[in-house]
Amino acid sequence: xxxxxxxxxxxxxxxxxxxxxxxxxxxxxxxxxxxxxxxxxxxxxxxxxxxxxxxxxxxxxxxxxxxxxxxxxxxxxxxxxxxxxxxxxxxxxxxxxxxxxxxxxxxxxxxxxxxxxxxxxxxxxxxxxxxxxxxxxxxxxxxxxxxxxxxxxxxxxxxxxxxxxxxxxxxxxxxxxxxxxxxxxxxxxxxxxxxxxxxxxxxxxxxxxxxxxxxxxxxxxxxxxxxxxxxxxxxxxxxxxxxxxxxxxxxxxxxxxxxxxxxxxxxxxxxxxxxxxxxxxxxxxxxxxxxxxxxxxxxxxxxxxxxxxxxxxxxxxxxxxxxxxxxxxxxxxxxxxxxxxxxxxxxxxxxxxxxxxxxxxxxxxxxxxxxxxxxxxxxxxxxxxxxxxxxxxxxxxxxxxxxxxxx
Amino acid sequence: xxxxxxxxxxxxxxxxxxxxxxxxxxxxxxxxxxxxxxxxxxxxxxxxxxxxxxxxxxxxxxxxxxxxxxxxxxxxxxxxxxxxxxxxxxxxxxxxxxxxxxxxxxxxxxxxxxxxxxxxxxxxxxxxxxxx
Numbered sequence: 001x002x003x004x005x006x007x008x009x010x011x012x013x014x015x016x017x018x019x020x021x022x023x024x025x026x027x028x029x030x031x032x033x034x035x036x037x038x039x040x041x042x043x044x045x046x047x048x049x050x051x052x053x054x055x056x057x058x059x060x061x062x063x064x065x066x067x068x069x070x071x072x073x074x075x076x077x078x079x080x081x082x083x084x085x086x087x088x089x090x091x092x093x094x095x096x097x098x099x100x101x102x103x104x105x106x107x108x109x110x111x112x113x114x115x116x117x118x119x120x121x122x123x124x125x126x127x128x129x130x131x132x133x134x135x136x137x138x139x140x141x142x143x144x145x146x147x148x149x150x151x152x153x154x155x156x157x158x159x160x161x162x163x164x165x166x167x168x169x170x171x172x173x174x175x176x177x178x179x180x181x182x183x184x185x186x187x188x189x190x191x192x193x194x195x196x197x198x199x200x201x202x203x204x205x206x207x208x209x210x211x212x213x214x215x216x217x218x219x220x221x222x223x224x225x226x227x228x229x230x231x232x233x234x235x236x237x238x239x240x241x242x243x244x245x246x247x248x249x250x251x252x253x254x255x256x257x258x259x260x261x262x263x264x265x266x267x268x269x270x271x272x273x274x275x276x277x278x279x280x281x282x283x284x285x286x287x288x289x290x291x292x293x294x295x296x297x298x299x300x301x302x303x304x305x306x307x308x309x310x311x312x313x314x315x316x317x318x319x320x321x322x323x324x325x326x327x328x329x330x331x332x333x334x335x336x337x338x339x340x341x342x343x344x345x346x347x348x349x350x351x352x353x354x355x356x357x358x359x360x361x362x363x364x365x366x367x368x369x370x371x372x373x374x375x376x377x378x379x380x381x382x383x384x385x386x387x388x389x390x391x392x393x394x395x396x397x398x399x400x401x402x403x404x405x406x407x
Numbered sequence: 408x409x410x411x412x413x414x415x416x417x418x419x420x421x422x423x424x425x426x427x428x429x430x431x432x433x434x435x436x437x438x439x440x441x442x443x444x445x446x447x448x449x450x451x452x453x454x455x456x457x458x459x460x461x462x463x464x465x466x467x468x469x470x471x472x473x474x475x476x477x478x479x480x481x482x483x484x485x486x487x488x489x490x491x492x493x494x495x496x497x498x499x500x501x502x503x504x505x506x507x508x509x510x511x512x513x514x515x516x517x518x519x520x521x522x523x524x525x526x527x528x529x530x531x532x533x534x535x536x537x538x539x
Contacts, residue, residue, distance in 0.1 A: 312445055314470035318410065318418060329445055329470070338445065350442035386424055386474065388449035388466040389442060404441030 005322040007368050011207075011302055011361030012156050012184060013326060017253065018209040018362070024256045025211065028249035036246045037237060047248045054255025061258035062182070062201060063192035064218055071238045072251055075215035076183045079202035080107040080150075082217050082242065083179045086228025087148045087200070088115050091177075095145035099123045101133050101162075102344045104152055107202075108181055112150075121145070131160035131294035131345050139170045148177045153201075154185030157328060157341040157357060158294030159303025161189050168197030177226060183207055187261035188269050188300050193218055199226050205250065209362060210257030214250035217242075272360050273301035275369050279358060280304055282373035287380055289393075293328075293347055293355055302360035307351040308376075310390040311383045316356060319379035323372050328355035350389075350399075410471055411505035417475035422482045425464040427451040432535055435528025437520040446473045446513065450480060450520035454528050458488045465520070472510040476500050476517035489525050 008016075028050060036051045038044025052067065059067040073079045088098060100112055102124045112122045123141045127133055133151055142149070149171050154161045164180060171178040179200040182191055186203050193201055204215035219241065220226045234243025284290050289309035305328070308316065313327030328339030329352070338352035347355075356376075360369070384390040389399060410418070429436045433453050440447040446469030453462040463481040467474045479500055484492040500506070500514035 310468060312469050312473075314445075315418075315468075315474060318415075318471040348443070349445075353442070353445035386421065386466055387468040388438065388447055389468045391426065391466060399442060402438075404443065404447075405439060 003367055003371055007323045007372060009358045009360060009364065009368070009372060010324045010326055011359035011364070012159075012357065013359070014206050014212065015209045015361055016363065017211055018257060018260060020260060021210055021253045021256045025249045025253040028252050032248075034248070036248055037235065047246075050248060050252050051246055054251045054258075057255040057259045057262075058203075058216055059218075061262045062186060062203065062218055063194045065194065066221055068239065069218055069221050071217045071219055071241045072246060072254075073215045073217055073242055074213060074247075075206070076105075076181060076202045076204035077107040078242075079204070079215050079217040080105070080179075080181055081111050082228065082231050083200040083202060083219075084108065084111045084115065084148065084150060085231055086241070087177055087179070087226070088120055089229040090227045091147040095143075095147040097121045097123070097143055097145040098148045098150065099125060099138060099141045099146060100150040101125045101127060101152070103127050103131065103155055103158075103160075103341045104150065105156055105181055105183070108150055108152070127160075127344055129346050130298070131155060131158045131341075132298060133162050133167070135163055135166040135170060138167050139174075142170070142174050142176055146174075146176050148179060150179040150181070152184070153180050153182040153191060154189060154300050154303075155294070155341060156184050157339060158305045158345070159184070159300035160294040161185060161298045161300065163298075164191075164198065165196045171199075172197040175224075177224075184300060187258075187265040188272075188302065193220070199224070200228075205254035205257055208257050208261050211250045211253045214247055214254045216254070268362060269301040272364070275360050275364060275366060276302060276304050276358075278366070279360070279369045279373050280306070282370070283377060286373075286377035291347075291351060293342055293351075294345060302364075304358040304360070306356060306358075307347065307354040308356065308380045309351060309354055310387045310393060311380050312353055313355050315383060316354075316376070316379060319383060320372075320375055323375065326357045326359070328357070329353045413504050414472055414475040414506070417478040417504070418471040421465075421474060421478040423462075423464050423478065423485070424466060426466065427453055427462065427464050432531050433528070435524040435526070435531065437523030437525075437527060439519045439523050440469070440516050442468065445469060446516060448473065448477045448516050448520040450477060450517075450524045452484065452489075452492075452524045452528060454489055458490070460484050460487055460489060460492055469513065469516075470510075472504070472506055472513040473516065475504055476506075476513045477520060479503060480517040480521055484521060489528065492521055493525055495521055 034043030034047035036047040055067040177199045199220045201218040206212040293305040313329030342352040465477040497514035497518040
């Protein structure tokens with residue numbers, strides 16, 4: 001089979017809708033278009049039934065006991081906002097302290113910053129060089145005023161998988177609620193809200209081969225029963241936690257995507273981990289000065305975040321324009337600051353600027369991996385010939401000994 | 408963000424990539440930027456006795472716009488006197504390459520690299536005269 005360009009290796013940013021998902025969605029745009037909240041006619045009943053079915057699939061997928069624990073939202077950003085603000089507001093008489101980590105997604109970090117402005121206290125836990133949070137640090141940070149701990153399942157940039165089960169034991173012992181942004185990890189690595197004692201979990205459809213525009217927040221209903229204050233007022237949908245007409249076709253697709261992931265996720269992860277390892281092996285066989293960012297062991301199977309020293313990430317992306325990847329270089333942003341996640345690991349700014357994130361997924365082939373490895377290696381070699389830093393490195397000059405004029 | 412065709416053209420066929428002997432008294436070297444900021448340019452000139460830039464070379468660590476800006480800078484200064492080369496403004500590079508606002512710093516760096524290479528050359532000449 002001929003290789004088709006461009007190649008998509010940015011599965012952390014989004015995923016294509018699986019054709020099996022799309023097929024189930026289509027009737028809900030046209031013939032089965034009812035409003036799930038219409039209680040008095042068959043159009044409404046049909047839509048409600050479809051939503052209930054999807055809700056059950058999503059609940060089963062994450063290990064929830066009851067499909068009533070699934071609150072449907074527009075996506076993970078909304079879910080993160082609803083979880084953190086909703087808990088903070090409801091439990092404000094109990095305490096005003098929230099714990100999270102420095103490598104969370106902006107949807108969590110900026111929500112926490114908003115809480116700080118409103119008088120809450122937030123502790124941002126650091127991570128080690130491996131990109132992992134130490135459960136003991138969570139334990140030490142909890143006080144009598146702590147109401148919520150929010151730690152992501154897997155990081156969107158470096159793919160590191162956090163020790164949620166260990167953290168869940170500690171929060172449960174202490175009677176503190178645990179929220180996780182499970183967007184990147186769910187279906188790809190082990191995740192179960194019961195076993196991990198997770199009380200709230202944000203997930204989104206478009207990272208798991210479902211449509212964009214729909215997500216969910218898991219809200220535990222027993223042991224403990226978690227209460228949140230709605231952040232959207234209106235018709236009282238989703239048991240009062242999230243008003244707004246349900247996006248039935250999207251929800252149907254989300255449910256189907258969850259059902260497929262639950263069935264096929266394990267085998268898919270084995271396949272992707274092997275492809276990812278193959279990509280890294282090929283790159284390191286050809287190139288020196290290649291550094292993997294974050295733990296290799298505790299990592300999403302489809303994630304490879306590497307720095308090609310002495311080559312700038314955006315410059316490299318331009319050289320491989322037929323391959324869609326992402327970079328921790330900040331050249332595209334106005335701030336000129338490289339990735340805050342890589343900085344949190346203690347990766348130097350120069351290596352952060354040299355990082356590329358490869359995201360492999362369901363439709364990635366071995367042929368694509370081989371093509372990308374060859375292309376990237378040859379372009380890195382070319383750009384190093386253009387790089388004054390590479391030349392200095394080859395001459396044995398320590399780049400740290402030079403007084404650079406920062407601009 | 409899409410790159411302009413001129414940036415792509417310079418990026419794919421960079422002019423005057425290379426290294427001049429920095430210990431040569433007629434060679435001026437400018438090294439600007441910082442690895443931690445994501446771009447470093449090294450621009451070198453060889454100046455003849457008439458003060459004309461006979462040759463220019465660069466190497467750049469940076470994004471496509473940084474590489475294109477330095478490539479263009481070497482192309483422009485070759486054959487100019489150092490006094491003429493010194494008048495090149497970053498805004499001219501922005502205009503020629505159609506750089507978007509987030510890439511203006513690349514052109515600033517290229518202007519700095521030219522000035523820095525000329526300053527280095529002048530300093531070497533002064534030192535040489537002083538030694539005589």
